[in-house]
Structure formats: C-alpha cells, structure tokens
Amino acid sequence: MRGLFTLAMATVVSLITPSLAAPIVVNPGGTGSLQISELNTVNGTSFPINAVKADNPLRISVVNNFGGTSMHAWVTGQDTNGVVVMLSTDGTWYYPNPLGSTTPIIINATVAHPLGGLGETTEFTLPDFLISGRIWIADGELTFFTVSSADGNPQLVEPSAANPRDPSANINWGFVELTNTSEGGIYANISFVDFVGLVMGMTLTLNSGEVQKVQGLGAGAIADICNGLKAQSAIDGAEWGHMCVMSEDGTTPLRVMAPNLYLSNNPTAMYDYYTDYTEQVWAKYTNEDLTIQTQVGAGNVTCRVSSTELTCDGDNRGYPKPTTADIWGCNSGPFAILEGDNDIHSAIVPRLCAAFTRTTLLVDGGDVQPSLSSDSYYQQSPTNHYSRLVHEYETDGRGYAFSYDDVNPSSENEAGVVAGANPQVLQLTVGGFSSS
Ligand SMILES: *[C@@H]1O[C@H](CO)[C@@H](O)[C@H](O)[C@H]1NC(C)=O
Ligand SMILES: *[C@@H]1O[C@H](CO)[C@@H](O)[C@H](O)[C@H]1NC(C)=O
Ligand SMILES: *[C@@H]1O[C@H](CO)[C@@H](O)[C@H](O)[C@H]1NC(C)=O
Ligand SMILES: *[C@@H]1O[C@H](CO)[C@@H](O)[C@H](O)[C@H]1NC(C)=O
Ligand SMILES: *[C@@H]1O[C@H](CO)[C@@H](O)[C@H](O)[C@H]1NC(C)=O
Numbered sequence: 365m366r367g368l369f370t371l372a373m374a375t376v377v378s379l380i381t382p383s384l385a386a387p388i389v390v391n392p393g394g395t396g397s398l399q400i401s402e403l404n405t406v407n408g409t410s411f412p413i414n415a416v417k418a419d420n421p422l423r424i425s426v427v428n429n430f431g432g433t434s435m436h437a438w439v440t441g442q443d444t445n446g447v448v449v450m451l452s453t454d455g456t457w458y459y460p461n462p463l464g465s466t467t468p469i470i471i472n473a474t475v476a477h478p479l480g481g482l483g484e485t486t487e488f489t490l491p492d493f494l495i496s497g498r499i500w501i502a503d504g505e506l507t508f509f510t511v512s513s514a515d516g517n518p519q520l521v522e523p524s525a526a527n528p529r530d531p532s533a534n535i536n537w538g539f540v541e542l543t544n545t546s547e548g549g550i551y552a553n554i555s556f557v558d559f560v561g562l563v564m565g566m567t568l569t570l571n572s573g574e575v576q577k578v579q580g581l582g583a584g585a586i587a588d589i590c591n592g593l594k595a596q597s598a599i600d601g602a603e604w605g606h607m608c609v610m611s612e613d614g615t616t617p618l619r620v621m622a623p624n625l626y627l628s629n630n631p632t633a634m635y636d637y638y639t640d641y642t643e644q645v646w647a648k649y650t651n652e653d654l655t656i657q658t659q660v661g662a663g664n665v666t667c668r669v670s671s672t673e674l675t676c677d678g679d680n681r682g683y684p685k686p687t688t689a690d691i692w693g694c695n696s697g698p699f700a701i702l703e704g705d706n707d708i709h710s711a712i713v714p715r716l717c718a719a720f721t722r723t724t725l726l727v728d729g730g731d732v733q734p735s736l737s738s739d740s741y742y743q744q745s746p747t748n749h750y751s752r753l754v755h756e757y758e759t760d761g762r763g764y765a766f767s768y769d770d771v772n773p774s775s776e777n778e779a780g781v782v783a784g785a786n787p788q789v790l791q792l793t794v795g796g797f798s799s800s
Contacts, residue, residue: 387590387608390533390618395468397529398509401628403558404524406496408517409446412459422490422544423789424499426479429583430562430795432503432536435479439490440508440520441497444545448520449494450475450508456491460510460518468509468521476505479794494544498522501562501794502537525559525609526625534612536619538562540792549785554580555764556754556780560589561619565759565793568782576782579759583796590617592753603633604749622750622766624692637688637746638720645725646685649674654725655732658711659774664732665708674698674716680706683716691720692748694767718771723747734773759797 426437439451452458453474460471479486479501500506500522509521523532538561542552552566565580582588590608597605607621627633646669654667656676665676673682683698690697694717701713719725719733722741729736738761742752751765763780764770770779782790 386605387594387610387617388528388606388621389610389614390528390530390612392531392533392612393529394531395470395509397527397531398468398521399524399527399530400468400511400521401524401526403526403625404522406440406442406448406520406522407513408442408448408519410517412445412447412461421492422494422550422787423487424490425485425487425789425791426501427485427791427793428479428482428795429793429797430503431482432795434504435481435794436476436502436505437479437486437488438475438477438500438502438506438508439488439494439497440500440522441494441543444493444495446495448510448518450520451477451488451490453477455489460508460520462510462512462518464512464516465510466512468511471508471510471520475508490544493546494542497542497544498539499542499792500537500539501564501792502532502535503562504532504535504537506532506535506537525561525619525621526628528609533609534618536562536616538564538619538794540564540566542790544787549783550787550790551781551783552790553764553782554578554780556581557622557764557767557769558625559619559621560586560754562794563796565797566780566782567791567793568784569788569791570784571786571788572784574784576784577760578762578780578782579797580763580780580793581754581757581796582759585757585796586617586620588757589620589750589753592756593620593749596749600745602637602746603630606630606633607750620750622692623748624689624766627689627692631689634688638686638691639688641723641726641744641746642685642720645720646674648726649731652731656712656715657732657734658708658715659734660707660711662708662711665712667712676708676712678706678708679712680704680709683712686717686720691717692766694718694721714768714771718766718768721748721751721766721768734771737773 443449449457458473513519524530544550563581566578568576593604607626609619650669656665667676675682699717723744724730754765
C-alpha cells in the first residue's frame with residue numbers, strides 16, 4: 365500500500381511540476397507591446413517651469429560589483445513643480461516632451477549614463493530635488509517612452525517587470541526609489557514589493573557623517589529565489605515557479621515577479637490559495653480576541669469576528685474576509701484604506717495584512733499583532749513564499765518584500781530604507797555587497 369501511495373504521489377508531482385514550475389520566457393516587442401500602469405509611469409502634473417538650482421546637490425555613486433558588458437544608469441522622477449524629468453549626461457534635467465502625441469514615443473535624449481566595469485565606481489550628481497524618483501541600473505540600454513496623458517501633460521513610460529513583451533524585457537535591470545525634498549531630506553529604499561531584478565544595495569552618507577546601509581540581495585539571489593519558487597510549486601502545487609522570468613533564449617533568470625504583480629496579469633491565479641486559512645482565522649477569532657498593537661496613540665485594540673466581519677474597538681468599519689489577491693497586494697478588499705477611515709483603521713490595515721502575508725495569525729502568540737519575531741514569519745502553509753525567499757537571500761534580512769514589511773515588533777526592522785536630512789552621497793552597490 366505504502367509503495368503504491370508513494371508512486372501515486374510521485375505521479376501527481378511530476379504532472380504538476382512542469383507546468384506550474386515553468387518560468388515565463390520574455391519575448392520583447394515594440395511600442396505596441398507596452399503595458400502602461402501605475403507601476404511603470406511617472407505622470408507630470410505640469411509642463412516645465414524654471415527649475416530651482418539646489419545649493420547642495422546630491423551625489424550618486426555606483427559601485428559595479430556585477431561586471432556586465434554594457435552597464436548604464438538612468439534617473440527618473442518629478443522635479444519640485446511636478447514635471448517629469450530624467451537626468452541628462454550633461455548633469456541637467458531633461459524634460460521629456462511628447463509634443464502632444466497620444467502614442468508613446470521613444471526618448472532619444474542622452475539620458476543613459478555609462479558605468480565603469482567590474483570593481484569600478486562611477487559618480488554623477490542630481491542637480492535638484494527629486495520626487496518619486498528612481499535610479500535604474502541595467503546591463504544594456506533600457507528604452508523609455510513619453511506620451512501625452514489625458515490632461516495634456518507629459519508622461520513617462522518606463523520598463524515594466526510585469527510585461528514579458530516590454531521592449532526592455534530581455535535586459536537585466538533593477539532600480540532603487542528615492543525622494544529628496546527640502547522639508548523631508550532624503551528617503552531611499554530598495555523595494556522588492558513588485559519584483560526583484562538586478563540586485564543592489566545602498567549606503568547613504570549624511571553631512572553629519574552618519575552612514576546608513578542596506579545590503580539588499582546577494583549576488584546569485586535571482587537564481588536562488590527562482591529555484592526556491594520552483595521547489596515550492598513541487599511541494600504545494602501552486603504557481604510559484606511561473607513568477608520567475610527568464611531571458612529570451614531561456615538560459616538566464618532575469619527577474620522574479622512578486623505574487624501581486626503576477627496576479628495583475630493572471631487575475632484568477634491562486635484564487636483559493638488562502639481560502640482555508642482565512643476560514644480558520646475567522647473561526648479562531650470568533651471565539652477569542654485578536655489584539656492589534658497599533659504602536660501609536662490608540663495603544664492596543666481588541667478585535668473579534670462577529671457574523672462575517674472582523675470588527676475592532678474604535679474602528680470606523682469592519683473587515684470582510686480577504687481574498688488571496690487582497691493579501692498579496694495589501695491594498696484591496698478589506699485592506700483598501702478609504703477617505704474617512706479613522707486612525708485606528710489606518711493602523712490596523714497594515715498590521716492585519718502583514719499577519720496574513722506572514723501567516724502568523726494561528727501560531728502561538730499570533731493573537732497579538734505585531735509581536736512575534738521574524739523567525740516565526742512564513743512558517744505555516746499557505747504563506748507568501750516569494751517574501752520568505754526574498755528575505756532568506758537578503759544579505760542583512762532587510763528590504764521590503766511586500767508593501768507593509770515595515771510592520772514589526774518595536775525591536776525589529778525588516779524594511780530596506782535609508783533616510784535623513786542633508787544627504788551628502790547615496791551609493792548604490794550593484795551585484796551584491798562585496799565583503800570588503
Ligand atoms: C499615469 O496615468 C496613466 C493613465 O494615462 C495611469 O494608467 C497610471 O496609473 C498613472 N500613473 C501613476 C503613477 O499614477
Ligand atoms: C526620437 O527620434 C525619433 C526619430 O527621429 C522621433 O520621431 C521622436 O519624436 C524622438 N523622440 C522624442 C521624445 O523626441
Ligand atoms: C536633498 O535635500 C536636502 C535637504 O534635506 C538638500 O540640502 C539637498 O540639496 C537635496 N538634494 C537634492 C539633490 O535635491
Ligand atoms: C519607496 O520609496 C518611494 C519613493 O520615496 C516611495 O514612493 C515608495 O512608497 C517606497 N516604497 C515602500 C515600499 O516604502
Ligand atoms: C499591548 O499588549 C501586549 C501584549 O499583551 C503588551 O505586551 C503591551 O504592553 C500592550 N501595549 C499597551 C500599549 O498596552
């Protein structure tokens with residue numbers, strides 16, 4: 365009997381594995397293949413007005429620990445007037461202008477900054493404040509487009525990790541996000557919320573001399589995460605392996621999509637992945653309290669499931685059961701924060717979504733959120749195996765793997781942020797931190 369059972373299981377696994385673990389292979393197209401979404405656009409709020417020259421421009425330095433054959437950097441974002449900008453190689457802002465075209469047109473300006481080879485450091489300077497900025501690094505040349513948006517303002521269309529037909533899909537690229545304003549100073553993060561691509565770490569040096577570092581993923585992390593996802597498909601029969609994106613010739617893993625990004629193109633995928641778990645959570649907290657530590661003025665808030673919703677003391681509304689997609693994205697269904705939601709609601713959403721994402725609601729001590737340390741995250745099934753693997757391969761365990769990764773007990777920090785007033789230099793280390 366046992367032999368037969370093993371054989372049957374092996375057959376099932378081999379039936380599931382090839383299809384569910386098959387990665388996506390890119391097939392870049394032209395302008396007509398662009399997908400335009402919130403994740404790969406910067407929308408200008410006006411046309412160029414005179415830019416303010418900052419007294420203390422921000423130095424960016426890029427260390428190439430990756431090698432590569434044709435490394436380049438780009439800077440994109442909005443200036444202080446909300447106008448779309450890119451950094452030109454002469455050190456000034458370039459303002460993309462589609463001249464009213466409602467079809468995206470390729471940006472041909474000299475905005476690709478060549479980087480030195482393996483072991484070399486290249487510097488450039490941002491001339492002014494930058495909002496919603498990204499520094500892109502690629503081995504090759506990315507294609508950026510500009511298009512006239514509905515309100516007539518220039519819009520920037522960037523490479524998309526979600527689109528295997530994107531014109532830049534076959535290039536190995538990644539970015540860090542940053543905002544630098546006069547009021548707030550600099551805030552930069554490595555985010556793996558939507559995908560992981562070319563790996564990068566960051567070091568911020570402030571004028572005060574303070575140095576902050578986020579090391580990011582290690583050199584071979586993309587292949588390791590892809591292999592981990594394929595192995596997970598073999599274990600639970602879910603589509604994790606599909607989230608790995610391979611080069612056009614099928615040989616090299618280029619990037620890994622987070623499940624929320626994967627679902628944006630495959631809305632019905634993994635629909636019931638969390639259904640049983642959510643039922644169990646609802647059953648448990650029908651009979652006992654779930655305590656949310658808001659970690660702000662509201663202190664501890666007590667929640668209970670009554671009829672179909674989880675309701676919390678002092679909260680302006682309850683929480684229906686989340687779907688898998690709600691849990692992956694943390695911004696839909698019960699996790700959408702709406703105008704008029706009170707502070708308690710806004711504090712509970714991130715903490716509740718983090719608890720589902722990390723699958724800590726049924727473990728011992730999970731009735732107080734957040735309270736458990738990171739070694740209890742992702743230990744039960746189902747869970748966000750993408751987040752689990754991203755954290756596993758982060759050199760220092762830091763870097764957002766989902767949008768509320770900054771929900772932590774007070775003593776811990778899983779976020780990959782550097783921030784401070786009066787920045788002096790932001791250094792990116794491409795290809796993983798070396799031990800030196
Ligand atoms: C920019 O506008 C487009 C519509 O033209 C929209 O699809 C996209 O989500 C907007 N991007 C952002 C970042 O809001
Ligand atoms: C780039 O060059 C092409 C061909 O000369 C031109 O049609 C297009 O408008 C240019 N793009 C921009 C943004 O100016
Ligand atoms: C970044 O912000 C600081 C203020 O905190 C300012 O001194 C500096 O000039 C800014 N840098 C850029 C490039 O905007
Ligand atoms: C990362 O920083 C950018 C730019 O400041 C910000 O828009 C984005 O929300 C941040 N991401 C996370 C996950 O905090
Ligand atoms: C909230 O509850 C936890 C666990 O019972 C406790 O450790 C913590 O001190 C409480 N916080 C506040 C502000 O009461």
